[in-house]
Amino acid sequence: MTGLEALREAVLTCVADDLTTTAIPRVDLYRVSQPIALPPAIYPPFVSLILQGEKRLQVGNQSIRYCAGESFTALCDLPATGEITDASEASPYLAARLTLDFAAIRDLLQQMPATDFSGTSHGIAVHKVEDALADAWLRMVRLLAKPDELRVMAPLVEREILFRLLQGPQGGLLRQAAAVNGHFTNIRKVLLWLRTHYATACRMEELAAIAGMSLSAFHRGFRASTGLSPLQYQKQLRLYAARKTLARHPGNVATVAADVGYQSLTQFTREYTRLFGLPPARSLRLFRQNGTDSRR
Structure with a gap:
């Protein structure tokens, strides 16, 4: 079983339908069992991983679709509407979201070597989820079943998730956002x-x-x-x-x-x-x- 598949199974077992605000700061999980229109909302800077199903967001004139195995990164507060387009009782839409802490990213960057990256001015991006990132997320979700470990371990795992993001295809984007x-x-x-x-x-x-x-x-x-x-x-x-x-x-x-x-x-x-x-x-x-x- 791949890390992404194991993460999907872990989320399935610990969330009911709709948004679940977890005991871990800045971490939310989603499970939706039918296609729905999402209420208009202002999304904070975040990274979201879709584990199953498909979602569409309308940001200004941009229509962005992302599906299982992809992550969506937003670096600014975004007014957006959207919809879950692929979800059912048998195969619900599943996603995990981390609201970005730019102070934590800056602190992490101080301990990482400087890296050249291609400049970009776009505040949103979609990338494929890499195995190392999915594995870190899996450890984060499994902490929900270990409340005695959560307080100590969750900040460490969040730090690893941010590290994996900085090492991945969205790393240059996050480095610019944290400057x-x-x-x-x-x-x-x-x-x-x-x-x-x-x-x-x-x-x-x-x-x-x-x-x-x-x-x-x-x-x-x-x-x-x-x-x-x-x-x-x-x-x-x-x-x-x-x-x-x-x-x-x-x-x-x-x-x-x-x-x-x-x-x-x-x-x-x-x-x-x-x-x-x-x-x-x-x-x-x-x-x-x-x-x-x-x-x-």
Whole structure:
């Protein structure tokens, strides 16, 4: 049995359907038994391994498919929609995800020899899972059955997973992402600012200054990192926040639109419908009927 096959069996035995937030920090496991549309979400920087089935993510204008035996790396907070396209009771979709700790990556890099790598400005990538990485993940998942060992061993195994990632095909990408004054770090400063100030009108010159980049370099770098322009990214943050508010605290649509920064209810309705497939008023009715955000 290969490491990937053993990892698949280990995940099958320890998770029920849907997302399982494990006792190990930053580690999540997934098991889905039917094709589903995923709720819009802002994904943190992460590496995900698909062990069985197939998933599609829509990030800006990019449609990304990855399947069993592949890993997906995202280096910035990404607003995304998607779907599990291949899953069944007999053969459920299975995946493991590690949210990236860039401080831990930087600490590890200090103890590794410098390595030449081809430069890239893209913040997302798909690669084949190598055996050494699957083996490290297998040891991580097996720790869930050993709570007396987990606290001591999980940080060590996470460190090995990061090491294997740095040694693998995504290593150059991760090295750039962890650079203190690097391209991705500068863009993430802007993303953090936008996450807090999404309802505030902003000038591109201000955002470029936060990144410490020229305006033209900032525009190019932002789109390459996120798949969106800065204004598109801010728009999606506003719409995601509006959807969350409508789902958790149903209220007046016009008030919600104004709270997330829209001055025109017509524009809000048009852009909300384009992104989510339903007008906000209908979403609100569904949320009130269901009492929760139900993946619709």
